[in-house]
Amino acid sequence: MNNGPVVFLALFVAMAGSWLAFVMGPELQIGATRPTTSIVAGMTDEIYPNAKPGAARQGAEVYRANGCVACHTQQVQPAALGPDINRGWGVRRSTAYDYLFESPLQLGTQRIGPDLANAGRRMDANSILVRLYEPRAITPRSIMPPYPYLFENHKITGIPSPDALQLPAGFTPPTGCEIIPLPEARALAAYVTSLHQDGYLYEAPPPVEKTNGPPPTAKISPAK
Amino acid sequence: MSLNPKRNPVPGEPAEPVGGDGAISIWLIAALGVLFCWGQFYLGRHAGGFERAVYYPYRSLREVAAANPRNKGDRVIAMGRDVFTKTCSVCHQPNGMGKPGTAPPLAGSEWVLAPGPNRIAHAILNGLTGPIIVQGKDWNLTMVPWKDVYDDEHLAATLTYIRNSWGNKAPPVKPEEIAAARKDIHPGPETAPEITSMPEKLPGM
Numbered sequence: 001m002n003n004g005p006v007v008f009l010a011l012f013v014a015m016a017g018s019w020l021a022f023v024m025g026p027e028l029q030i031g032a033t034r035p036t037t038s039i040v041a042g043m044t045d046e047i048y049p050n051a052k053p054g055a056a057r058q059g060a061e062v063y064r065a066n067g068c069v070a071c072h073t074q075q076v077q078p079a080a081l082g083p084d085i086n087r088g089w090g091v092r093r094s095t096a097y098d099y100l101f102e103s104p105l106q107l108g109t110q111r112i113g114p115d116l117a118n119a120g121r122r123m124d125a126n127s128i129l130v131r132l133y134e135p136r137a138i139t140p141r142s143i144m145p146p147y148p149y150l151f152e153n154h155k156i157t158g159i160p161s162p163d164a165l166q167l168p169a170g171f172t173p174p175t176g177c178e179i180i181p182l183p184e185a186r187a188l189a190a191y192v193t194s195l196h197q198d199g200y201l202y203e204a205p206p207p208v209e210k211t212n213g214p215p216p217t218a219k220i221s222p223a224k
Numbered sequence: 225m226s227l228n229p230k231r232n233p234v235p236g237e238p239a240e241p242v243g244g245d246g247a248i249s250i251w252l253i254a255a256l257g258v259l260f261c262w263g264q265f266y267l268g269r270h271a272g273g274f275e276r277a278v279y280y281p282y283r284s285l286r287e288v289a290a291a292n293p294r295n296k297g298d299r300v301i302a303m304g305r306d307v308f309t310k311t312c313s314v315c316h317q318p319n320g321m322g323k324p325g326t327a328p329p330l331a332g333s334e335w336v337l338a339p340g341p342n343r344i345a346h347a348i349l350n351g352l353t354g355p356i357i358v359q360g361k362d363w364n365l366t367m368v369p370w371k372d373v374y375d376d377e378h379l380a381a382t383l384t385y386i387r388n389s390w391g392n393k394a395p396p397v398k399p400e401e402i403a404a405a406r407k408d409i410h411p412g413p414e415t416a417p418e419i420t421s422m423p424e425k426l427p428g429m
């Protein structure tokens with residue numbers, strides 16, 4: 001190598017520059033983000049965001065292990081940049097606050113399935129479990145793969161389990177059997193139900209009200 | 225690149241390439257300078273001063289402050305929307321249109337748009353069960369009580385919000401009206417005949 005010191009210096013500057021720009025810069029900018037009460041100019045005293053319950057934290061690992069992030073994002077675009085909010089995927093854009101308790105951070109890049117940033121506000125645990133067991137039981141043409149290995153097919157002995165999956169007609173197991181979600185499936189459902197990005201923040205104030213409902217009816221006295 | 229015969233230690237092998245001493249074109253430096261200036265200009269214009277509270281589509285702290293609710297009426301609506309989004313919209317849907325088998329609509333509902341909030345306040349505080357007619361359609365569901373979840377201020381803001389959203393238009397609701405309805409609390413949910421027997425608007429409110 002003819003110019004060792006120069007090459008070293010160039011590499012050092014390149015590494016230091018990247019570190020300053022991609023580690024130090026963001027740390028200075030949003031590193032001090034903490035749960036806040038600044039929701040809607042201090043009108044509500046709720047802290048946002050909240051730490052996740054233990055089952056949801058275990059579920060985040062199941063989410064990671066099964067590669068959910070490959071098809072599902074967890075970020076809502078601002079209304080001016082995309083249709084997310086019109087689709088009902090969120091009430092406001094995502095901000096740094098929304099990910100304070102997400103670890104590992106699983107933002108996702110591809111939307112082969114719907115965005116899950118507010119999945120906890122759209123689905124309950126049973127609906128999520130049914131989708132995991134057989135997505136087409138709820139969405140007829142879903143391309144999501146089923147995850148049957150997160151469930152167990154039991155023979156009913158004695159009284160049926162209260163945890164058995166409530167499947168819609170046509171997808172029920174044979175008579176005398178029941179589908180029981182394994183702990184992994186239940187943790188994953190707890191994680192997905194814990195997802196919501198709906199605390200109104202000073203940074204992302206509520207959008208301007210749109211009236212997409214029907215025109216108000218005349219004031220009828222609801223007698224009878 | 226040029227071949228320097230002096231730096232060829234092994235006879236017969238190709239010479240090692242070395243850098244030439246030609247000057248860089250002044251136009252390349254000028255083009256880089258223009259790109260740099262444009263980059264800085266773009267950042268100055270769109271980066272919001274690198275403030276952590278500035279997110280797209282806002283471009284400065286002043287724009288963020290302007291978008292936040294400033295007067296009391298705006299804040300009440302924002303508070304009501306906050307409660308509605310977290311709680312009510314799960315069944316009544318974010319657009320207030322309700323869902324068959326889950327909850328009746330609030331948009332255009334004659335119960336919501338009554339001159340006073342007394343009947344619907346009772347329904348929200350105590351819950352509501354049994355058959356009820358909303359906009360000419362029969363519903364027979366159950367709503368849980370919310371009297372222990374939200375205080376008067378939050379419930380009044382929520383009612384003000386649902387009475388003034390999705391095309392609804394009705395006078396705002398005062399926390400005192402919720403407090404008055406809260407006084408005659410009874411165990412178990414209300415039914416449609418029960419709340420119909422109450423006045424729509426309490427006198428003096």
